[in-house]
Amino acid sequence: MVYQRKRQQHQRIDQQSQQLHLCIAQKVLxxxxxxxxxxxxxxxxxxxxxMGYGSYLHWQAILAEFPNNERFIAAMTSNDSTTTRLRRATIFTGILSEEERNDCLAAPFE
Incomplete structure (x- = not known):
């Protein structure tokens, strides 16, 4: 029961991070x-x-999709486990203001 609650909490945090990275990608574009x-x-x-070399290379691959709108957004919001883990220690800190961050999290996720 505790494990299930913890897992749901992690999933919710990962979804919020994915939503924030969508907003970040849109702002950077x-x-x-x-x-x-x-x-x-x-x-x-x-x-x-x-950060390790693998994380560095993965972030490089994500950044390489810029400025292609669709591919950059897809790379930033990917559901794969590596990208989900990378978003937990994002290199995009400080891109969104607190107001933008709150607005982003209040909006329905696409």
């Missing part, structure tokens, strides 16, 4: 200059050994 900050953050985290 609308403001491409934000990608410079994201790319710098990715490289800095890798150089500072805050």
């Amino acid at each position: 609308a403001k491409p200059e934000l990608m410079d900050t994201v790319t710098e953050r990715l490289n800095r985290r890798y150089q500072d050994k805050l």
Whole structure:
């Protein structure tokens, strides 16, 4: 019973993260200059050994889909286990304001 509740809680958190990353992707596509900050953050985290090589490569693959709208959004919101895990330690921190974040989570998920 406790395990099931915990699992449901993790699923809800992962769904919220997926929804936030959809909003982040839409904002980055609308403001491409934000990608410079994201790319710098990715490289800095890798150089500072805050992420492994596999995570670094996976984020690189996601960023490589930019600026193709459909492919970038699909990569950012993928349901695969690797992308779900990556979103838990996202490189897209600070892209959404608190208001944008709240609006995003209040909106129905597509």
